Amino acid sequence: MPSFDVVSELEMFEIAHAVNNTSKEIATRFDFRGSEATVELKEKSKEIQLSANSDFQVDQLRSMLETHLIKRKVDPQVLDVKDMQASGRRMLQTIALKDGLDQDSAKKIVKIIKESGIKAQASIQGDKVRISDKKRDTLQSVMALLREQNLGLPLQFNNFKD
Secondary structure: OOEEEEEOOOOHHHHHHHHHHHHHHHHHOHHHOOOOOEEEEEOOOOEEEEEEOOHHHHHHHHHHHHHHHHHOOOOHHHEEEEEEEEEOOEEEEEEEEOOOOOHHHHHHHHHHHHHHOOOOEEEEEOOEEEEEOOOHHHHHHHHHHHHHOOOOOOOEEEEEEO
16 A cells, blocks of 8 residues: 655754855855854754844844755754843844654644545654555645645655555
8 A cells, every 4th residue: 555654854964054154154244244143053952053243133144044044955944943032242042943743743734634535544653644545646635735734844755655
């Protein structure tokens, strides 16, 4: 019976490249000259730390980071932006990275498939949702349905089996 898995996985090397490219762009931009603006990736905790002299510069850093993520084909929906904090003379912002499907998101996906009327079967298996049906066309219609939804995290479809 044909099946595929719905997952939400991060490619940390792509995020690291985007952070490095943002740091390089900071060094070349004249509006950041003389300021102590930094972008730092913390891979173990899956966070990105932005710091600059003003909240406007932190917003600019976040915008540059999102641009570089898009260029590297990483969906900006993986960013969970936290509130800005003042630390002395600097402004700090932490951005958490969403990795994997949590139980709530997996349940939403199963609910969307059941409410759509498509006869495919969905089952939650850890941090992925397995979709199976007798016909490949039905599976492709489920993929199209899930691409249309705005779940707040990027979805990938892998492990397609005939």
